[in-house]
Amino acid sequence: MKPPTIASRHAVERYIQRHRSGWRFTDAKQELIREASTATLHECPPGEDAIWRTQSGRLLCVSYDGTIRTVLPMGSKAPNRRPRRNRA
DSSP states (O other), rough: OOOOEEEEEEHHHHHHHHHTOOOHHHHHHHHHHHHTTOOEEOOOOTTTTTEEEOOSOOOOETTTTEEEEEOOTTOOOOOOOOOOOOOO
């Protein structure tokens, strides 16, 4: 499994809010993707988002298609697990 290379708008917004206050969206997106490129897989339960850990310790929730869905606050643990619902 390769590190994620796509970031959702929500993930970039949370990255700015939690880690890069005052950064422009495009700069934060580039930095998030660069940081994610060296992340390591932390957890990958079947049917749920994978959790990747960056070298700086940030946790990224990544969807099955490799898109970063959100960035957790520093010091967070992997979220409580619950099955994802299918969206019709």
